[in-house]
Amino acid sequence: MLISNGRTTGSEQAVLSQSAVHPLLTLAETAELLRISEDQVINIIKAENSILSNNGPYEGVMLPYIKVDDKFLFSYLEIQSWVQQATLEKRVYMGTKITNR
16 A cells, blocks of 8 residues: 555546545545555455454454445545554555554
């Protein structure tokens, strides 16, 4: 995961202005916002859900999403909180696994 240097590109500005109108982002918009691929977003969800199903309660903030049929939707505001928490915890996502370093 890459944290922005404070500058926004044209495509990021489009995502930001879209979030002002629509509070939920699509998988593609979320991937663009986080500067990772859609597959990497799905792998983060799988990694966090794996810990939840294998170890019981997940401590920390999970990537916030809702699923409608087969479509993932993400809260723009909650993604901001998730990024801050994941950064503080120095999470490392490797495929569908997660570690703290």
